[in-house]
Every structure is written in structure tokens, then in C-alpha cells.
Amino acid sequence: MNTLTLKNVAYQYEGANKLVLKGVNAEFSSGKIYTIVGKSGAGKSTLLALIAGLDVCTEGEIIYKDTNLMELDRDDYRAKSIGVIFQSFNLLTNATGIENILLSMSISGNQEKNKKEYAYALLEKVGIDRETADRKVLKLSGGEQQRIGIARALSHNPDIVIADEPTGNLDSDTEAAVLNILTSLAHDEGKCVIIVTHSKKVTSIADEVWGINDGKLLFVKHS
Amino acid sequence: MYIFVNALKNIGRNKGRNILIGTIILVLITVSIVSLCINNTTRSIIDDYKSRFGSEVTIAPDMTKAMSMTDIMSGERPTIKRITSQQYLDFAKSQYLKESVITAVTGVAGDGIKAVDEDNNSNVVGGAVFSVSGSSSSSDSEDYVMPTMNLIGNKWDEFNDGFRKLIDGEMPINENECIISKDLADLNSLKVGDKIKLKSSIISIENNEQTVKTKYVELEITGIYFDAAEEYTSQFKISSLNRRNEILTTIDTMFKNFGNIMGITAKYYLKNPSMLKDFEAELRAQGLDEYYLVSTDEAGYQKVVGPVEGLKKISLTFMIIVLIFGAVILVLLSSIAVRERKYEIGVLRAMGMKKKKVALGLWSEMLIITAICLIIGFGVGSLAAQPVCDTLLSGQIESAKAAAQQSGMQFGIALGGPMKNELVPLEQVDISVGTDTIIEIAVIALLLASLASIAAISKVTEYEPIKILMERN
Numbered sequence: 001m002n003t004l005t006l007k008n009v010a011y012q013y014e015g016a017n018k019l020v021l022k023g024v025n026a027e028f029s030s031g032k033i034y035t036i037v038g039k040s041g042a043g044k045s046t047l048l049a050l051i052a053g054l055d056v057c058t059e060g061e062i063i064y065k066d067t068n069l070m071e072l073d074r075d076d077y078r079a080k081s082i083g084v085i086f087q088s089f090n091l092l093t094n095a096t097g098i099e100n101i102l103l104s105m106s107i108s109g110n111q112e113k114n115k116k117e118y119a120y121a122l123l124e125k126v127g128i129d130r131e132t133a134d135r136k137v138l139k140l141s142g143g144e145q146q147r148i149g150i151a152r153a154l155s156h157n158p159d160i161v162i163a164d165e166p167t168g169n170l171d172s173d174t175e176a177a178v179l180n181i182l183t184s185l186a187h188d189e190g191k192c193v194i195i196v197t198h199s200k201k202v203t204s205i206a207d208e209v210w211g212i213n214d215g216k217l218l219f220v221k222h223s
Numbered sequence: 224m225y226i227f228v229n230a231l232k233n234i235g236r237n238k239g240r241n242i243l244i245g246t247i248i249l250v251l252i253t254v255s256i257v258s259l260c261i262n263n264t265t266r267s268i269i270d271d272y273k274s275r276f277g278s279e280v281t282i283a284p285d286m287t288k289a290m291s292m293t294d295i296m297s298g299e300r301p302t303i304k305r306i307t308s309q310q311y312l313d314f315a316k317s318q319y320l321k322e323s324v325i326t327a328v329t330g331v332a333g334d335g336i337k338a339v340d341e342d343n344n345s346n347v348v349g350g351a352v353f354s355v356s357g358s359s360s361s362s363d364s365e366d367y368v369m370p371t372m373n374l375i376g377n378k379w380d381e382f383n384d385g386f387r388k389l390i391d392g393e394m395p396i397n398e399n400e401c402i403i404s405k406d407l408a409d410l411n412s413l414k415v416g417d418k419i420k421l422k423s424s425i426i427s428i429e430n431n432e433q434t435v436k437t438k439y440v441e442l443e444i445t446g447i448y449f450d451a452a453e454e455y456t457s458q459f460k461i462s463s464l465n466r467r468n469e470i471l472t473t474i475d476t477m478f479k480n481f482g483n484i485m486g487i488t489a490k491y492y493l494k495n496p497s498m499l500k501d502f503e504a505e506l507r508a509q510g511l512d513e514y515y516l517v518s519t520d521e522a523g524y525q526k527v528v529g530p531v532e533g534l535k536k537i538s539l540t541f542m543i544i545v546l547i548f549g550a551v552i553l554v555l556l557s558s559i560a561v562r563e564r565k566y567e568i569g570v571l572r573a574m575g576m577k578k579k580k581v582a583l584g585l586w587s588e589m590l591i592i593t594a595i596c597l598i599i600g601f602g603v604g605s606l607a608a609q610p611v612c613d614t615l616l617s618g619q620i621e622s623a624k625a626a627a628q629q630s631g632m633q634f635g636i637a638l639g640g641p642m643k644n645e646l647v648p649l650e651q652v653d654i655s656v657g658t659d660t661i662i663e664i665a666v667i668a669l670l671l672a673s674l675a676s677i678a679a680i681s682k683v684t685e686y687e688p689i690k691i692l693m694e695r696n
Contacts, residue, residue: 054573054689079575090570094236106225107576152574 002063003159003192004028004051006217009060011046020046022215024060030159033186033193035203037220038212044196045087047212048162051194052084053077065159079108083153085163089137089145097123097133097140097148101155108156122151126181143174150181161185162194167202179205226580230587240560241592247556248671249596249603251549255667256604258542259660261612264652265535272528273496278321278519280491280502282306282314285516292514304512308478311489317505319498320491326377327477329485330370330463331470334420334439336411338371338462339404339454365435368424372468374401374440376477376485381452391415392446398476402446406467417444421470425484440480442472493519530619531652537615546667553675561585561679565686572688582680586673593672597664601656608654616652 009024020043028034038044049055050062053074062069064081078084091100101119105112112118123133126147137145146169153161163182167175183205186193195202203209209220234241284303293300308327315323332338379394381387392415395401403413413419418441425436454465462468477485493502496519503517511517561568571581 049689052573055687075572075575075577077575078573084573086573090573092567092570094567095232099232103225103229103571104574106229107571107574107580 002027003030003065004194005063006051007061007063009047009050009057009062010215011043011050011055012058019058019215021050021057021212021217024215024217026210026217026219028160028192028194030192031186031190032207033183033195033205034208034210035195035197035206036210036212036217037197037203040198042212043215044212045164047217048084048164048194048196051160052082052162054084080156081158081160083156083158083161085146085149085153085161085166087165087168089142089149091137091145091148091152093138094136096136097128097144097151100137100148100152101133104152104155110156119151119155122155123148126151127177142169143171146170146174146178150178154185158191160192160194162196164196165198166195167197167199175199175201226584227587230584230591233584233588234591237564240563241588244553244556244560244589244675245592245596247549247553248593248668248675249600251546251553251671252593252596252600252664252668253604253607254545254549255542256600256656256660256664257608257611258538259663259667260604260608260654260656261538261615261652262535262542263657263660263663264612264654265531265538268531268652269528269535272524278493278496280493280499281518281520282489282491282506282511282515283518285514288516289514301514303514306487306511306515308482308485308487310510311487312478313509314489314491314506314511317491317502319493319502319505321494322492324377324380324490325474326375326488326490327474327481327485328373328375328378328488329423329477329481330372331374331421331423331440332368332371333411334422336407336413336419338465339406339410339467340460340462340465341371343460343462365424365437367426367435368422368437370423371462372407372421372470373463374421374423374470374472374477374481376472377474378469378471382448386452387448387450389446390449392444395445395471395473395476398473398479399440399442400445400476401442401470401472402448403444403470404467405447405449407470408444408447413444413447415444415446418442419444419470423481423484438480438484442470442476530616530622533619533622534612534615534652537619538612550671550674553671554678557589557675557678558682561682564679565682568682568686569688569690572686578684582676582684585679586676589672589676589679590669593668597668601664605656608656612652612654 004027006024006026009021010019011021012019024047036044036047046055050057053069053072056070056074064072064077069077091097092103095103098116098119101122102115105115105119110118120130120133123129128144128147128151132140132144133148137148140148146166150163150166153163161182166182167178170178179202182193182195185191186207195206197203208222211218211220289301289303311325315325382389389402390405392402401419403419408414411419420439420441422440423438425438427434427436448471450466452466454467456466457464491502493499499517499519506515506517507513568581571584572578576584
């Protein structure tokens with residue numbers, strides 16, 4: 001069964017006279033990594049925002065496990081079903097790393113008994129030790145913030161993980177580590193991982209590569 | 224729960240902004256506490272005085288009106304019709320009264336008993352008889368009996384005040400029962416159960432002829448009282464003015480034996496001071512002469528409570544002004560603060576936090592800040608209330624004094640009225656923090672917190688997470 005299905009999705013920004021996305025059709029399944037490539041401004045991030053439930057499409061429908069996203073409580077969907085790794089991290093900067101994770105767990109209604117230990121373990125998995133986790137986000141490097149962003153996206157054990165240029169701000173070593181995590185998420189934990197990227201290195205780990213051109217999503221290749 | 228925990232952490236995370244907001248709230252709460260303490264304390268004082276001054280009705284001849292109606296040419300003056308005993312009793316039945324006390328008194332002389340200090344009377348011999356001069360006496364007229372004692376009906380208040388105490392027997396209940404002072408009892412070797420004979424002259428004028436009749440009454444002593452007050456209240460030491468010679472009996476005994484020949488003092492207490500007009504109309508309908516003035520002691524009330532009322536108004540006005548200005552500043556500050564927090568709200572919304580929970584979080588933060596300010600404000604406000612009150616009150620008293628002097632009136636003298644030197648303005652108000660103050664300040668604090676949050680909450684509902692995050696990016 002497809003985890004996520006896009007049917008004839010179109011999107012137009014308010015006040016714009018041109019569709020950013022038009023007739024987008026795609027199917028995304030669990031256990032696979034998908035990358036979406038395209039020029040800047042092609043609509044990649046917009047597509048991710050629609051998939052993430054941060055915005056609603058102008059036309060068409062996005063179906064998550066047989067249910068139209070429009071019929072779902074999008075707040076609940078974001079809190080429980082999908083994890084988003086933002087290019088610019090979008091963390092609570094005046095909170096610590098661990099507080100970011102704990103808050104995300106609380107919002108999703110995570111029933112873990114020892115939430116703090118679970119959060120530390122999650123951070124450790126993405127290469128953040130306790131000392132770093134207890135520091136304010138503002139005092140962390142870009143790489144560390146990105147890892148915390150990844151940990152936060154995974155904190156509520158979502159079915160879908162989407163990442164917008166997850167390695168755009170990272171050095172090559174950190175980039176490799178992040179890609180390992182994403183690969184493991186799809187192949188070992190059965191998540192559906194969708195990555196928007198410009199990076200060839202990121203594309204190289206994908207099971208399927210899609211491209212956006214002139215507002216249309218086109219299948220490019222299998223890995 | 225996590226909303227509250229996160230709100231608590233957020234307060235620490237944004238110290239600078241929250242200290243600023245907290246300072247404004249603290250000032251507002253402190254001012255409100257001071258004002259409400261003053262307001263509530265003065266309100267209870269005013270209510271108390273209002274009920275005391277405003278509810279006791281005085282019925283007295285309106286001399287100003289009577290004099291103004293005097294014919295200058297002929298010198299003819301209007302006759303003020305006396306209020307009869309029956310009228311006093313009828314007035315007491317009014318529905319507007321919560322209480323009435325009618326006291327009757329008549330001068331008497333003992334028939335076989337002597338009054339205390341009777342022998343000291345220089346000009347008067349107890350029980351002595353005199354012919355009445357002036358009008359011609361009718362043939363069956365008796366000699367006038369000079370009173371040496373007072374027979375008083377329904378005068379029990381001094382037993383409650385502690386000046387008098389029943390030391391033997393019991394209070395009179397039935398007609399023709401009485402109690403006497405220990406001094407009078409000792410002087411005449413009287414005890415409970417004994418009977419005493421009293422006499423009083425009744426003067427009537429018919430066809431320009433005076434008739435004096437002697438009225439005899441026999442009363443049974445049911446009790447003996449001890450009187451702790453001074454015997455005389457004036458320098459005239461004649462026996463009829465001696466308190467020890469007061470024979471106390473029931474009002475029924477007085478009405479039965481002395482009817483219209485006794486002096487009556489009536490005190491009427493209104494259920495509410497505002498009922499004065501209705502009560503007066505009722506009295507007029509029952510035949511009260513137009514030359515009687517029906518009033519409460521409004522001047523006395525104003526003199527005593529005026530400065531406190533001024534203090535109450537000032538404190539309340541000050542609080543309202545400060546609250547309005549403070550609330551405006553708070554809303555502006557809160558709007559600016561939430562703009563700074565737009566990104567944070569966007570992140571929370573992107574993480575799936577519902578709008579109402581974000582709003583609840585912001586409200587919780589404001590409530591926590593307000594609660595902290597409330598605790599500090601209570602301490603500061605309670606300490607500051609008394610000195611602030613003293614300062615304001617002294618200013619009010621000075622103003623009132625100046626105003627009184629300007630209008631040619633000294634304190635303690637009412638315009639057109641008697642000297643009332645005992646009426647001095649309240650110079651001390653003991654401020655206390657009552658339950659009503661606590662409830663009111665809690666409501667004000669809650670409103671302040673909510674008002675400050677509304678600005679933030681309204682912004683939250685405007686923001687879509689994607690827009691906030693895109694702006695940020």
C-alpha cells in the first residue's frame with residue numbers, strides 16, 4: 001500500500017497569476033528513499049510543504065493511507081504522522097536541544113514512560129551527546145542543529161520523513177553521517193523518506209529520483 | 224500539562240521581555256491593591272456611618288419656617304400643633320422603619336417616700352404644694368405638686384451600655400411595675416415587692432381657667448438597679464435632676480396613667496436612609512404639622528465621613544486611570560512581544576501544536592507572570608496602602624477644613640443647627656486587606672493577564688506556520 005499518493009496536485013501562491021505546481025501525480029511507499037530534484041524556485045519546497053500539511057493544495061488531493069489530507073486534522077497529521085527536517089532547522093533557538101525533542105514528543109502525545117531518556121537516546125543515535133543536547137540551540141553549530149532537527153523529526157516515530165535540503169548547511173563528514181541516518185530510516189525502519197535536494201551525493205542514496213520542471217513532477221530514475 | 228511546563232520554561236528563556244511586562248503588571252497590581260484596600264475599607268466605614276447617621280430620623284419644629292411665617296405687622300405667629308402620644312405611637316407603625324424607641328417621662332413626687340437630695344433643694348420642698356399663678360384657678364382646682372423625681376417609661380438603653388445594672392429582682396414587664404435606684408431604695412428602706420405611691424399634677428385650661436388635678440399612681444417595685452454614672456449632669460443640684468431619682472417603668476404604664484401630660488421622646492430608625500421622603504409623606508398623612516422638620520443627620524454625616532468619601536473617590540479614580548493607561552501599554556508591549564515570537568509560534572505550529580494550545584501557552588505565561596506579580600504586589604500594596612491612605616486622608620481633611628472656613632463655618636457647627644462639637648471628621652482609617660479586596664484584585668489580575676494575552680492570541684490565529692517559516696527563511 002502506498003503511504004502517500006499525490007493526485008493531480010496544483011498550487012498557486014496568493015496574488016500570483018501562475019501555478020507553481022500543476023498536475024502533480026506521484027506515489028510514495030514505505031521503506032524507500034525518494035529524492036526530488038529541480039532548479040531553485042521550481043516548486044520543490046512548496047511540494048514538501050503540501051506533503052507536510054503546512055499548506056493546502058489549490059487543486060487535486062494528497063492522500064495519506066487512503067485518507068485525503070483535507071479530511072484529516074492537519075495539526076494532528078503534522079504532530080504524529082510526518083516528520084519534517086527543514087533546511088533552516090526551524091528549532092526553538094532559546095531552548096536546549098533536548099527541550100526541542102521533548103516538546104515535539106509532548107505535542108505528538110508520545111506515550112514513552114521516560115521521555116527524557118528516550119530523547120537522549122534518539123539524539124545519541126544522530127550523534128549528539130548529552131552535554132551538547134543540554135546546550136541551547138543557539139550555541140550549537142549548523143551540523144549539530146541539523147542533527148537535532150532530524151532527531152526532532154523522528155521523535156514521534158512518524159511514517160513519513162521529509163527533508164528539505166537536509167545537508168545544504170553541512171560539511172562533507174556531517175553530510176555523510178546525516179545521509180546514513182536517512183538511509184537507515186528508510187531501509188532499516190521502514191519509513192517513507194522524501195528528500196528535496198540539489199546534491200548529487202544525496203540523490204545517490206535514493207531509491208527513486210523525481211524531478212520538477214515547469215511545475216510538473218516527473219519520474220527520473222530508479223537507483 | 225506540558226503546555227504549562229513549557230510556559231514556565233519560556234518565562235526563564237525570555238527574561239528581559241518578561242521582566243518588562245512583569246514590572247508593568249506589578250505596578251498595576253500594586254496600585255490596584257492600594258486603591259482597593261482604601262476603597263473597600265472606606266466603603267465599609269461609609270456604609271456604617273450612613274446607616275447610623277442616615278437612618279435615625281429627627282422630628283423637630285422647623286423654627287426657620289415658623290419664623291418666616293410670622294406676620295411682621297401684627298407679630299402673629301403660627302401655632303405649631305403638638306405631636307400627641309398617640310401620633311408618636313402611630314408613627315412607629317410605619318413600614319419604612321426597622322426600629323423605633325419611644326420614651327416617656329413625667330415629673331412626680333413621692334407620697335410617703337423621699338427623693339434623694341430632696342432635703343438639699345434650696346427652694347423646693349419635696350412634695351410641697353404651690354398655687355399656680357397666672358390664669359385664674361377654678362374653684363375645684365387643687366394645689367400644684369412640685370416634682371422631685373422622674374417616672375420614665377421604656378428607658379433601658381443604659382442597662383445595655385453598662386451604666387446601670389439590675390442588682391436585685393427583675394425588670395418590670397406588667398403595668399404598674401417599676402424598678403428604682405439602690406440609693407432611693409436605701410433612703411426609704413424599700414425592697415423588691417414593696418409598693419410606692421407617686422403623685423403628679425395635671426394642669427388643664429378651660430374657658431381661661433386653670434384646673435390642677437393631682438394624679439396618684441401606685442407602683443410595685445420589681446427590681447433595684449445600681450447606677451454607675453454621675454448623679455447630676457448639670458450644676459443645678461435639685462432632686463428632680465438627680466439620676467438616682469429616676470423610677471423606670473414600662474411605656475404602657477406611662478400611657479395608661481399619664482396619657483398626654485407626659486413628655487415623649489421618639490427615636491425612629493429607617494430601614495434605609497433613602498426612605499426618608501416616603502416616611503415623611505406618611506407622617507404628614509397622619510397629621511404631622513407642616514412646621515415640623517423630618518430629617519436625618521445629613522450634615523453630621525457629611526462632616527464626619529466627607530473626607531473619607533473624598534479619599535475613596537480619589538483612590539478609585541486614580542486606580543481607574545492607572546489601569547486604563549497600564550492596560551494600553553500592556554497590550555502594546557504584548558503585541559510587540561508576540562511579533563518577536565512569531566518564529567517560535569511558527570515552529571510550534573509546524574510541529575503540530577494546535578492554535579488553541581499555542582494560545583493557552585501564551586496565556587499561561589502571562590498568568591504565571593501575573594501570579595508572581597500578584598504575590599509581590601500584595602506584599603508591597605499592603606505595606607503601602609496605610610501610608611498612602613494617611614497622606615491622602617490628611618489632604619482631604621485639610622481641604623475640608625479650608626472649605627469650611629471659607630464658607631464661614633467652623634468645624635463642629637452645622638449651618639442653622641445646634642453645636643455639635645463631638646462631630647469631628649474621621650482622621651484615621653485602619654486599612655485592612657479583606658476577602659472582597661482579594662477577590663477583586665484576583666479578578667483584575669486575571670483580566671490584565673487575559674487582556675495582555677488577547678493581543679498575542681489574536682496574532683496566533685492570524686499566522687499560518689508555512690508563512691511564518693518562509694518569512695524567516
